[in-house]
Amino acid sequence: MKLIASLTSPYVRKIRVLLLEKGIPFEFVNDPPWEPGNHVADFNPLGKVPALVTDEAEVFFDSPIIADYLETLGVYAPTLPADALEALRVKQLEALADGITDAAVVWLLETRRSTDKQDVGVIERQRGKVERGLDVLEARLHGKEWLHGGSFSRADIASACGLAWIDFRFPAYDWRAGRPLLAAHTARLLERPSFAQTVPVV
Ligand SMILES: N[C@@H](CCC(=O)N[C@@H](CS)C(=O)NCC(=O)O)C(=O)O
The missing domain is CATH 1.20.1050.10 (Glutathione S-transferase Yfyf (Class Pi); Chain A, domain 2)
Incomplete structure (x- = not known):
């Protein structure tokens, strides 16, 4: 999967931390949305990072939705209670x-x-x-x-x-x-x- 991202965003960092905690491999695509010529809107019409492109080419944003998606993969360790x-x-x-x-x-x-x-x-x-x-x-x-x-x-x-x-x-x-x-x-x-x-x- 691919994370459309910037190196300073706290919301991107949340997802990077989750991916690292779970040991899920991903490609980090540094594409700051405030830089001219960025491609963020091709993935998220709101033009914001993070956006996650899954291995099936489905796109998820904002960060809580991406985090929920990552939980659906069932990879240890969960960062949400089962209840x-x-x-x-x-x-x-x-x-x-x-x-x-x-x-x-x-x-x-x-x-x-x-x-x-x-x-x-x-x-x-x-x-x-x-x-x-x-x-x-x-x-x-x-x-x-x-x-x-x-x-x-x-x-x-x-x-x-x-x-x-x-x-x-x-x-x-x-x-x-x-x-x-x-x-x-x-x-x-x-x-x-x-x-x-x-x-x-x-
Ligand atoms: N609620 C969003 C916030 C994302 C957000 O605001 N990202 C900032 C970077 S820190 C951004 O992409 N800003 C560009 C813009 O608003 O045009 C989330 O949790 O993903």
């Missing part, structure tokens, strides 16, 4: 982690505009989403090693990919302050080989 409601709870946390990342992206883009064009209201609203979301993740980790249940799941992957991206793009933003459990959880995840092999590069 449907428990799996939904993991996906809810994944949506929260992805939503924190989405808000951080909007926040970053706003800060990249010239100072006179920046909308402080947009920045404050997006920052609020990030802060509240991170507080929920921190609370989830009280007395627990993983975000859901007793094992590593997609929720952990999505959280660490999003937070590593925030570190990469917002080095001055100290999201760790007051969130020691989330800081330790992220540090532990980033040591896994699947994360060490997917560090964002510019």
Whole structure:
């Protein structure tokens, strides 16, 4: 299978980590959607990465759909519980982690505009989403090693990919302050080989 991707996207990283954790071979196609002449829209009409092309030439996007597809292959180790409601709870946390990342992206883009064009209201609203979301993740980790249940799941992957991206793009933003459990959880995840092999590069 083929992953249409970029080297910096946190959503792409989520899928790369999943593929590496499961040991599924894939071709990495670096095609950043913001580069002129890219071919991403040939695979995903929304022009976003990641998009996954299966061995049968079927295409899946966004990242949660790709992740669900990978689970259908039944390759060890599962990153979703077998029970449907428990799996939904993991996906809810994944949506929260992805939503924190989405808000951080909007926040970053706003800060990249010239100072006179920046909308402080947009920045404050997006920052609020990030802060509240991170507080929920921190609370989830009280007395627990993983975000859901007793094992590593997609929720952990999505959280660490999003937070590593925030570190990469917002080095001055100290999201760790007051969130020691989330800081330790992220540090532990980033040591896994699947994360060490997917560090964002510019
Ligand atoms: N919800 C999507 C988000 C994907 C996304 O926003 N990817 C960014 C790269 S980080 C992208 O391709 N942006 C190009 C664009 O929006 O035109 C997912 O989880 O796959």
